[in-house]
Amino acid sequence: MRLLDSPAEPTYIAPTQHASAATARQQALLVWLLVTLLLLPLAGCQGCWSSTASNKKLTEEEEQAENEKKKKKLAEKPKLDFEIPPTIILPNESGQELDENPDNTKPNSPKVVFFTKPGHWIAGAQLAKANNFDFQGELRSFPMDQAEQPLDVEHTDFRLSISRPASLPKGQQKRFETMFYLPKRGNLLSKSYSLRTELRATRTSRLPEIVNVAGNSMLEHEYYLVVLAKNNSAYVDLTKLDSVQLHGSELSGSIGSLEDRRVGKFYQVVLPRVDKSVPLPSHPLAWTMISYIIWDDLDPTVLTGEQQAALLDWLHWGGQLIISGPNSLDRLKQTFLAPYLPAESGTALEIDNDKLQEINEHWSVEAKMPLKKPATMQVPPDKPLVGVQLVKHAEAEWLPNTGRLVLERRLGQGRIVVTAFPLSAFPFRYWASRDNFFNACLLRRPARSFSNPNDELIMRWSGKMAAARADDPRLATTLRYFSRDIGRWQAPKSEERVRPFQSPAVAPPVSTDIDPTGLITEQSPRLEDLNRTVRDTWSSTAISSAPGGIVDYRFAGYQTDQLSGVGGWNDFSGAAEASVAALNDASGIKIPRSEFVVKTLAVYLFVLVPLNWFFFWMIGRVEYAWVAAPIISVIGAVSVVRLAQLDIGFARSRTEIALLESHAGYPRAHVTRFTALYTSLSTSYDLRFDDPAALALPLALSADHQRRLTRTASDVALTQNETIELSDVYVNSNSTGKVHVEQMISLDGTFEVTGDEDKGWQLENGSQFLLRHAGILRAREDGEIEAAYFPDVQPGATVRLNFSKQKEPWVPQWNNSAMMSSTAPTDDENRVRLHRLSELAARQLKLLPGDMRLIAWTDDSIPGLQIRPSSAQSSTFTLVLVHLKRAALPEPEPDTNLRVEVRQDEVLSEDEKEVGQ
DSSP states (O other): OOOTTSOOOOOOOOOHHHHHHHHHHHHHHHHHHHHHHHHHHHHHHHHHHHHHHHHHHHHHHHHHHHHHHHHHHHHSOOOOSEEOOOOEEESOSOOOOOOOOTTOOOOOSOSSOEEEOTTOEEEEEEEEEESSSOEEEEEEEEEEOTTSSBOBOTTSSEEEEEEEEEEEOBTOEEEEEEEEEOOOOOTTGGGEEEEEEEEEESSSOOOOEEEEEEEEEOOTTOEEEEEEESSGGGGGGGGGSTTTBOTTEEETTOOSOGGGSOTTBOEEEEOOOOSSOOOOOSSGGGOTTEEEEEEESOOGGGSOHHHHHHHHHHHHTTOEEEEETTHHHHHTTTSTTGGGOSEEEEEEEEEOTTTTHHHHHHHSOOOSSOOSSOSSOOOOTTSOEEEEEEEEOTTOEEOTTSTTOEEEEEETTEEEEEESSOTTOHHHHTOTTHHHHIIIIISOOOOEEEEOGGGOEEEEEOGGGTTSOTTOGGGTOOOOOHHHHBOOOOOSSOOOOOOOOOOSSSOOOOOEEEOTTSOEEEEOOOOSOTTSOOTTTGGGGOOOOSGGGOOOTTTTTBOOBTTTBSSSOOSSSHHHHHHHHHHHHHOSOOOOOHHHHHHHHHHHHHIIIIIHHHHHHHTTOTTHHHHHHHHHHHHHHHHHHHHHHHHHTOSOEEEEEEEEEEETTOSEEEEEEEEEEEESSOEEEEEEESSSSEEEEEOOSOTTOOOOTTSOOEEEEEEESSSEEEEEEEEOTTEEEEEEEEEEEEOSSOEEEEEETTTEEEEEEOSSSOEEEEEEEEEOTTSOEEEEEEEEEOTTOEEEEOOEEESSSOOGGGGGOTTTOSSSOOSOTTSOOOHHHHHIIIIISOOOTTOEEEEEEEOSOOSSEEEESOOSEEEEEEEEEEEEEOOOOOOOOOOSSOGGGTSOOOOOOHHHHHHHO
């Protein structure tokens, strides 16, 4: 029992039950934590194991794919840095494509055979592609020798290479046009050429990429015939025409064995596939290997502006364009050719057998045996030819005996002919006398006769050309440049001829004097040394250039070369030799004349004494005259030395003889310069042309010159860009180097002659040049020769021509001109004179009935050429030759017989029949 008033004692309650519960909870928590810690690693590891296994499976797939990629990468070879197919010589019918090349090997040889011509400039198309990087460099091209070095320019100590910039963005294919000059190397070495093109880096030492092509040379009478047709398959049989290629025959008058000549071929037919571009040169002076172009329904816009200008230049200097109607005339409306066409297209015309009657009567040669083809051109009654009515141009003429179905128009030396019917029509192609019509009317070549003695086909010219050789180049093309092709003037008096030096290694280009049998009777003589004065012997080197006295516009005083034919680059034409002779007459160091010494001394004494004293007397300081005397003496000495240098030619000097040839109504001219560069110290000259339509080479030293084996050739480079530059023309000290330059230039206007026999004639000088001692020569239709003369014709002036009869093609007033006549007196025997050139233009170039030409000279500077370093003394004298009117073309003549009469044609295949239908 507890007392209420007694103090309470502390009591202690034992925590037995609470402690046990807490401990149990703690232990449970600890166990849970331990279990969790044990389970988590197990679950995590299992997850890692599971994940690792999964990752391991994906990695194997990736590794397999990666391995496959590596195998493909190892199988693939890296692309070549450059893809450069072989150069394509223009014109050519082969395309130039970068073919797929699985082995990534460089192309070794071209797919086609190229044809070249010695002594001509040729153009090439070059494709290039950089695969792995952008590239800046240049293309360098040249014909090479066995040592893979550029060939020597014939009769010089120089080698030429031609280069142009080449920029290649990565992965983009680009096309470049390159140029080559093919030196003449003699009959054997000139049969083929190896042409090299190198792609060179400009800023690194990287080795060049090289492509080589081989070209076979055409003979002197062989040229290109190019077909520009929308459907060129209709012209694949042109090579079967005897006017193009006479198979298995011998040409009458040919020289050389059959093994040395591809006998019977006149033209290399080119049938290009025209899509976005035309495989023709852009440079006008690279068209000299082309004789004819056939145009059939081609879109003219595929030609570049440079090609269009080059085609017009080629036409005016003798190219011939054959247009197949009717679609072509419609396409050519309002194009660059429109002002020069013989006709415009009129309404559609159905051409039946009645409209072909005149053609059949005159051009279907009567055969003496059955023919495999129709003897006349026959049109099925239910399928007339679809043609076009030709609306004649005022300057065009109907081709005789063609039923007003063929028109032609002369353009300078060349012509355009157009037919009212398509040349691809099957009735025309399957006509037995097609070749007769093609030869006489379209190609305008002489009539022929065929024979087959000893089972060997022989072709000869007949009619008016019976005396000509069958392989005369002047009958294969009418392309003529006066400076390249004119022969040497035959002097009135017979003099001893200078015989040429015949080199066994290099045969110099020679012309041929041909007798009526068609055989060579005499080699034309050459100047022994063009670096000496040849004033007394020059005229004796001339020859007659027409066989058997033939009077024809294709001969007319022109000569031919044994390797290049006509139209080739020529340092030995009559014009070239006349120009060099004139330069030699005016070159050399001469002692000052007594008049020069007296005048110089008089001026010096006048300045030193009276003028010196008078000046200081005027200012009141006479005593200063003694001080000024030595100063005047020094200045006078320097002036005398300077004047003496100019008088004797001691300083650098440039003397130039030029020829400017143009045609009435055409605003361009062909200019040839023969430039003499004199220097007292060894100098390397660079010639830069403003216009890319220019070419230049060192002039031949002499016809028999060959570089000595112990002498290293000097390398000159011709660079093509927006301008043309000939660099590194080296001239030794106290000597004269000569350069041959040709270019096409634009005139401010045109030369025009208007009027008629009743109203009289007027001449307009639309050029920028002052014409001095201008003479106009003409031959009337009856053969009478007349001349008119003007002392000066100002630029832009129009003068009335008062003709007077003359006994010979010469202007009497020229006899008083030291520039135009060798008989006129002159005070300076070393002055430049052009009398040799005027004799060539007036007398050697035959004046045919209907011809009218302007001959004058000018000392105005011809633009477009800069020579560095410049010369203190420079003079240019130019002979101007303008063809104002041309003689009418002779009437074409039919063949005397058909070739199939002496050797049968093969029967036309069914495939060919289907092509023509």
